[in-house]
Amino acid sequence: MPRWENVKGDPEKEDAYRTYNREKQRKYRSSDPDKAREQHRRDHERLMADPVRLEKKRANARAKQRRYRAKNARKVQSQKLKSAYGITLEDYEALLAEQEEVCAICKQPETATRRGKVLKLAVDHCAQSGEVRGLLCMNCNQGIGKFKHDASLLVAAVSYLGAAL
Numbered sequence: 245m246p247r248w249e250n251v252k253g254d255p256e257k258e259d260a261y262r263t264y265n266r267e268k269q270r271k272y273r274s275s276d277p278d279k280a281r282e283q284h285r286r287d288h289e290r291l292m293a294d295p296v297r298l299e300k301k302r303a304n305a306r307a308k309q310r311r312y313r314a315k316n317a318r319k320v321q322s323q324k325l326k327s328a329y330g331i332t333l334e335d336y337e338a339l340l341a342e343q344e345e346v347c348a349i350c351k352q353p354e355t356a357t358r359r360g361k362v363l364k365l366a367v368d369h370c371a372q373s374g375e376v377r378g379l380l381c382m383n384c385n386q387g388i389g390k391f392k393h394d395a396s397l398l399v400a401a402v403s404y405l406g407a408a409l
């Protein structure tokens with residue numbers, strides 16, 4: 245098998261090399277688990293004692309994660325939606341189109357920003373059933389949150405406002 249320096253830069257060869265290496269390591273681990281564990285522990289200790297190498301490794305991992313996220317932006321977004329609300333990005337987009345891209349309560353597009361970018365409408369879901377109710381702007385989402393998603397409190401607030409008007 246070629247050395248890493250010889251395959252570096254060629255994505256196809258890099259992949260083949262990684263597959264080969266993974267298999268080799270798997271075999272090594274299963275042939276002598278205790279030795280492999282001990283070796284791993286020693287490697288880890290050496291890494292932890294070397295701040296320069298550790299930081300380099302962490303920076304590499306961060307860069308790799310950034311590249312992955314940039315390349316798989318839709319997939320990452322979809323996975324987040326799936327784990328948080330049980331919907332896919334396609335479901336989100338369908339809901340957004342259905343709501344004509346505005347908040348389900350105030351009927352306005354989102355204006356809140358983070359790091360200079362306008363946020364996407366938030367997914368509002370029932371805490372009990374987990375069912376997605378709709379997409380809300382940050383203000384409305386926080387608003388009903390402050391009223392504990394309690395319709396009777398909101399009705400009381402409406403009645404209070406009505407009395408004061």
Ligand SMILES: [Zn+2]
Pocket residue numbers: 347348349350351352380381382383384385
């Ligand atoms: Zn709103």
